[in-house]
Amino acid sequence: MTFNGDSDLENKVRKATERISENMHIVANEPSLAFYRLQEHVRKALNPMVDRRVDVNNLHQELQGHCYDIEYAVSAIKLMSKAEDSFKNIQDNLKNAIFLKQQLKYEESRKKRIDGNSVYKRLSAHITLDLPELPELSDVVRETANRVESMMSKATHSSN
Template sequence: MLMDPDLEIRVKKATERISENMHIVANEPSLAFYRLQEHVRKALNPIVDRRSDVLKLHQELQGRCYDVEYAISAIKAMNKADTSFKNTLDHIKNAIFVKQQLKYEESRKKKPEPNSVYKRLSAHITLDLTELSELSDVVRETANRVESMMSKAAHSSS
């Protein structure tokens, strides 16, 4: 049998192409799985990080929800304390009224006059006598004499 070299080259190329196509078809699922594995390897770490962030935010949000619920219950409890606050306010008003009455009664009492003449005299003197030391000594001596005379008169009359 005599073979044509041109035909032999064509048959060889055709069988190589068929073999290559069979190899591609046979390995295509492996290639797809490789691409999937590559994608998962690249995307998995960011997804895990995001999930942990979401879980952390969820816990913080849950804690804040508990805080809000606690605040709401405290406000509701304060609304229930309205009568206590009103009673306290009434007691404060009564205390202020009694204090005003006591102050009024105290102001109605006659104020006692100062005991010493010198104190009465010094209440009316507005002149600064510190520069006139001789005059201030005389005034002080006179005040003491007047005061002693007044006290003797008070003792003798009683």
């Protein structure tokens, strides 16, 4: 029995030592296996993560540029609202200029109407005489007509 007991004990010791050896092997190799798994994960995940980080940085820069553009546009709109008085002044000046241009146009048309209706011209339009050609008389008539017209134009300008 002692021999059998020793064999039983020997089997139990062998199984225990195998289990201890197996556990020691697992414990001894687990960190390297864990490091291998970590390395594998990092190798697979690092490039996409770096690419994503670059994309995020680019988007951040674009976003900052758009924010600056928006701030500039807002400040321009605020300045435009301050320019309302200037635009009102411009509008008033344009209205005045149009009014003055209309007055000048009216005065010019009135002058043309007055000049076109001179007494001498109206009188000469009604007189149709067949006078003989007398060079001395035509010069005198022309000079008299010019004097009458100048007197009439002076009289109309002084009355205005």
